[in-house]
Amino acid sequence: MRKGQLTKEAVLDRSVSLASQLGLDGLSIGLLADDLGMSKSGLFAHFGSKENLQLETVKAACHQFVDEVVAPAFRQPRGEARLRAVFENWLVWEKQRQRPGGCPIVAISVELDDKPGPARDYLVGSQKDWLGALSQTVQIAIDEGQFRPDIDTSQVAYELYSLILGYHHVARLLQSRNAEAWLRTSFESLLDEMRIPENAKSPESPDDGDGQTA
């Protein structure tokens, strides 16, 4: 791409990548301009201030996550298939972003957790949405009669998020060759605990009393 012709989206892509390597605090309009070979005044016209560049970078990282992990999964059939798609997309996201800089959401979360301001507020809102969406995905599988009705969906959302963070830690810091196997084993155990066994899916199932099976 030629100088000065990058779209705002392409600039923010690069900004997200730099933020996961250097931290949001290491990011500045001047550094980004140098990195992209663009004029500082042009970028300043886009972003106005370092604080706004940081906010826009956090928004861009969250939007990328929605585009690559959340949205494609939500086009899958309701139920376990959708939860599996969430999981697989999330794992691809973590792997693709392992170098350089790693998952921008993890990096930004640790950096912003004690820094009040609009960037943190946006991230927190986005992460709460994501935990809510995970809970909802599990709830749908319950509604579809695939998972047990007594499941605490927010507990499952917390556990799933935990497993991904644990994977990030052992895969990225410790470079453990077992990381993906551990993650997959734990995910399958989580599904096994939630799933209603085939032999229990009978017409007398209490959540579907009409005797019709799907």
Place this chain on the structure above:
Amino acid sequence: MRKGQLTKEAVLDRSVSLASQLGLDGLSIGLLADDLGMSKSGLFAHFGSKENLQLETVKAACHQFVDEVVAPAFRQPRGEARLRAVFENWLVWEKQRQRPGGCPIVAISVELDDKPGPARDYLVGSQKDWLGALSQTVQIAIDEGQFRPDIDTSQVAYELYSLILGYHHVARLLQSRNAEAWLRTSFESLLDEMRIPENAKSPESPDDGDGQTA
């Protein structure tokens, strides 16, 4: 304490705290000297270089973790009691270090995961030791006949670490009031899955064929 009279340990305590707020990369001998009201030349005599200060800071954080989490737990009786002590000490550690800066191990891990060098090497060694110690704690409970013999102990170590990282994320970034309840529920489920039920602990237990019970 009077200026110039701080021990190296006290200096490193402060250095660990600053590193979790500012990042290791934000740490310098000059900044630490200003913060403590000590002479820069005195600290330079202690640490020699910024790189060495970073390494010593990582070592100090890992030593604190061993002193506060690992060592007291390993004085508890072998078996489930010791695993519980590990868990409770770890949770106290995470809570005490929630402000300011948060758990130094989490902060430093995310910062160093793609920065080769002695500080990263030390952290990786220490974290591998910790996962190994967690596995070993589970293995001891198996050997004591409290947990099922078919448990994959390294899988359990990964899951336990994941739950703590998930807790750190939802408690610290999202300020979720459910964080500790989720963590405790998941930990109790993990124990429930591992524990040999009381009614199965009979003299004919295959791992203890001499008919004697402890």
